[in-house]
Amino acid sequence: MTGPRYTDLVAALPASVPFVGPETQERARGRPFRARLGANENIFGPSPKAIAAMQQAAVESWKYGDAENFELRQALAAHHGIAPETIMVGEGIDGLLGYLVRLVVEPGDAVVTSEGAYPTFNYHVAGYGGVLHKVPFRDDAEDPDALIAKAAETQAKLIYISNPDNPMGTWHDAARIQAMIEAVPEGSLLILDEAYIEFAPEGTAPALDTGDPRVIRMRTFSKAYGLAGARVGYAIAAAPLITAFNKVRNHFGMARTSQIGALAALQDQDWHDEILSRTAAARDRLTQIAAENGLTALPSATNFVAMDCGRDGDFARAVLAELIERDIFVRMPFVAPQDRCIRVSAGPDDQLDAFAAALPEALKAARRKLG
Amino acid sequence: MTGPRYTDLVAALPASVPFVGPETQERARGRPFRARLGANENIFGPSPKAIAAMQQAAVESWKYGDAENFELRQALAAHHGIAPETIMVGEGIDGLLGYLVRLVVEPGDAVVTSEGAYPTFNYHVAGYGGVLHKVPFRDDAEDPDALIAKAAETQAKLIYISNPDNPMGTWHDAARIQAMIEAVPEGSLLILDEAYIEFAPEGTAPALDTGDPRVIRMRTFSKAYGLAGARVGYAIAAAPLITAFNKVRNHFGMARTSQIGALAALQDQDWHDEILSRTAAARDRLTQIAAENGLTALPSATNFVAMDCGRDGDFARAVLAELIERDIFVRMPFVAPQDRCIRVSAGPDDQLDAFAAALPEALKAARRKLG
Numbered sequence: 001m002t003g004p005r006y007t008d009l010v011a012a013l014p015a016s017v018p019f020v021g022p023e024t025q026e027r028a029r030g031r032p033f034r035a036r037l038g039a040n041e042n043i044f045g046p047s048p049k050a051i052a053a054m055q056q057a058a059v060e061s062w063k064y065g066d067a068e069n070f071e072l073r074q075a076l077a078a079h080h081g082i083a084p085e086t087i088m089v090g091e092g093i094d095g096l097l098g099y100l101v102r103l104v105v106e107p108g109d110a111v112v113t114s115e116g117a118y119p120t121f122n123y124h125v126a127g128y129g130g131v132l133h134k135v136p137f138r139d140d141a142e143d144p145d146a147l148i149a150k151a152a153e154t155q156a157k158l159i160y161i162s163n164p165d166n167p168m169g170t171w172h173d174a175a176r177i178q179a180m181i182e183a184v185p186e187g188s189l190l191i192l193d194e195a196y197i198e199f200a201p202e203g204t205a206p207a208l209d210t211g212d213p214r215v216i217r218m219r220t221f222s223k224a225y226g227l228a229g230a231r232v233g234y235a236i237a238a239a240p241l242i243t244a245f246n247k248v249r250n251h252f253g254m255a256r257t258s259q260i261g262a263l264a265a266l267q268d269q270d271w272h273d274e275i276l277s278r279t280a281a282a283r284d285r286l287t288q289i290a291a292e293n294g295l296t297a298l299p300s301a302t303n304f305v306a307m308d309c310g311r312d313g314d315f316a317r318a319v320l321a322e323l324i325e326r327d328i329f330v331r332m333p334f335v336a337p338q339d340r341c342i343r344v345s346a347g348p349d350d351q352l353d354a355f356a357a358a359l360p361e362a363l364k365a366a367r368r369k370l371g
Numbered sequence: 372m373t374g375p376r377y378t379d380l381v382a383a384l385p386a387s388v389p390f391v392g393p394e395t396q397e398r399a400r401g402r403p404f405r406a407r408l409g410a411n412e413n414i415f416g417p418s419p420k421a422i423a424a425m426q427q428a429a430v431e432s433w434k435y436g437d438a439e440n441f442e443l444r445q446a447l448a449a450h451h452g453i454a455p456e457t458i459m460v461g462e463g464i465d466g467l468l469g470y471l472v473r474l475v476v477e478p479g480d481a482v483v484t485s486e487g488a489y490p491t492f493n494y495h496v497a498g499y500g501g502v503l504h505k506v507p508f509r510d511d512a513e514d515p516d517a518l519i520a521k522a523a524e525t526q527a528k529l530i531y532i533s534n535p536d537n538p539m540g541t542w543h544d545a546a547r548i549q550a551m552i553e554a555v556p557e558g559s560l561l562i563l564d565e566a567y568i569e570f571a572p573e574g575t576a577p578a579l580d581t582g583d584p585r586v587i588r589m590r591t592f593s594k595a596y597g598l599a600g601a602r603v604g605y606a607i608a609a610a611p612l613i614t615a616f617n618k619v620r621n622h623f624g625m626a627r628t629s630q631i632g633a634l635a636a637l638q639d640q641d642w643h644d645e646i647l648s649r650t651a652a653a654r655d656r657l658t659q660i661a662a663e664n665g666l667t668a669l670p671s672a673t674n675f676v677a678m679d680c681g682r683d684g685d686f687a688r689a690v691l692a693e694l695i696e697r698d699i700f701v702r703m704p705f706v707a708p709q710d711r712c713i714r715v716s717a718g719p720d721d722q723l724d725a726f727a728a729a730l731p732e733a734l735k736a737a738r739r740k741l742g
Contacts, residue, residue, distance in 0.1 A: 001557075001583070001584060001585060002557060002558065002584060003560070003584035003609060003611055003612055004474070004475050004528065004529075004558075004559075004560035004584070004612060005475060005528055005558050006474055006475055006615065007473075007474065007476070007477045008477070009477075010473070010474050010475075010615065010618055010619065013618040013619070014618065015614050015615065015617040015618050016617070016618070017438060017617065017622045018622065019438070019623070021437055021438045021623070023437040023438075023439070023441065024437070024438065024439055024441075027441065036434070039435055041433050041435060042433050043433060044433075045430070045431075045432075045433045046432055046433060050432075051429045051430055051432070054425075054426075054429040054432065054628065055425075055426040055429050057600075058422045058425040058426050058429070058628070058632070059416070059422055060416075060600065061416075061417055061422070061425065061597070061598050061599070061600040061601050061632065062412050062413050062414060062415075062416045062417055062597040062598065062599055062600065063407070063412055063599060063600050064392065064410055064412060064593075064599045064600055065600050065602075066392055066394040066395070067388060067390070067391075067392045067395065068392070068394070068395055070394065070395075070398065091462065091621060091624050092621075092623065092624065094621050094622075094623055094624065095621050095624055098621055102378075102381070103375070103377055103378065103381050104375045104376060104377055104378060104381075105378070106378045106379070106380075127618065127619050157376055158375075186372075186373060187373065187375075187376050188375075189374070213372060213373060213374035213375070214372060222435075226432070226433040227432050227433065228432070228433055228434060228435045229428075229431065229432040229433065229434050229435055229436050229626060229627030229628065230432050230626055230627070230628070231623075231624060231625070231626050238374060240374055241374055241375060243386050244377065244386065246386040246387070246388065247381055247384040247385065247386050247387070247498065248381065248384070248498050250462060250463075250465055250466050250469055251388045251389065251390070251465075252390070252392070252463065252465055252602075253462050253463065253465065253466055253602060254602070255600060255601055255602050255626040255628070255629050256601070257425065257429070257600065257601070257626070257628055257629075258626050258628075261429070261432065
């Protein structure tokens, strides 16, 4: 009596999780966090109209959601001025990245990303047997030229870049990204992860060109729209690529209340604008808190701020541990030299107050520990 | 400028959907259905306590869900008297079937199911390059002996059976299913899809034995718990197989309100019992409606009734088309001789009234058309 025969690929994979969630940490610690500033959630919350729509929709949770995400795709198409056939809605960008990797990556295929970029993408690539080639950040930003050069060198099937970047919050302007798209090697596809694009200055996103088969854009309701828990992301690409998702996706995978909540959130652009201004104010305050503690906040085009703790990764990790010890949930970049920073999400004043109170103590404790 | 290079497997796949949803049909028809009796949804709805919990949770939709589904798994473990390590929660049984197929099926691997059984499982098997071997139903029920024999013959990695069966509503008793588990060939894994098990008579489900590596059980909140739109299913299996899901799953794929709604639904067993009695009454009424129209309703251990229209598949398809024409959403088995039936979900009186009114006309019109 033995268990199932796994695929060779699966047998060789570790059982891993790209991120440890705050609830997991709370259970391990035996007490809750006072401030939840580590996952770049939008703590200001979704539109009250989206909440109301979801509350109303809960009554009809006995219905499966619409497998085509028709109404949401129509609304997104109108919002962006593109055709619905160029939009695929999925279970967050995470889910869409998984489908996309499955569409193109076979064992041994080359994929290019940056050292320290989004680990969930790497998880999916490894999960389908792809071979990751990584280039370093340059000046705390992802490096379009190095990514393109590495893709050409390795004949990569996929190239990943986030703009604005997570975890550093840095960004390139639209012209730089458009030039990168123009330089995508024949046979490669550029994944332009724009999860944070709504927070970025005008002129950060290149114009949407759904006739261009070289790029797929990833957008989400998890950040500016405040619906991380709803799991609604969408991809924008040429219609043939969007259609290909229908070969592999979980057609009835979207929660119905999430579809309805996302639609209502999209329709409340006043709230969206309000979120942008609250987020900008919180970013300014985080920058000030950093300065008051002798740290340097990096300029950010996102809803979080990377704070340079001024020393090496060991020191920043110690600061992070001391913040966690003081019930402040934050995260930090994984890779040197970016790991000299901690990363703190924007949020309401009470959350930032808790962080501001804990940071000086955490720095002092880390210095005491490491000398 | 070309598009992405798809995998050979993906390039050969059709862009298909296992089911056409009722919303898609409504858009094509240009008008809504009056009765939604085709998807075996639980039209009586989820527990009012689950609705209230989801409504409260909507406010905190800015938080990602717990990647471990910890509380729900703890509650399910207590409910079933098994260890949490033997439970994997996922995006509906559909999502879990996709992960499971990915874990074990490589291109060319044999998989066994019944001709006319759950098409979404077949979709996943094809999507990972598996080779489906199908055995016929016997007496309108899935045939454990034939499935096991075919698995032994083909050295199948997976064997699929639903008990109770969809689309016929028939079932085997626990002893028969347990004997099937005992007969699973070395190196095969039995998928026992128990989506409808709560509706079945006592003695239909074999005892849960999470020490047995030969079987994985699939359960769901979509049917008896009335939360199809929430996308919450769970698998019960030996701990090593459950752990393997962590190698491939979308860890943050669950909607947070869905996790909370499912937990509240599980905790309201009074409502669960109420649903079972309402469903049984609706099943009786459907049986009576069938009889009044000269049709034979098959005994059912589910929340739907297959009605034998007494002729061939062409006739049943004509009856179905006439019902749809009269704004009654129902479905039917895909394969002969089961396709002599239409399949009607249990539901409240107003829905069954609409069906009862439309059926005589639909039968008359179908007879007029086909002679």
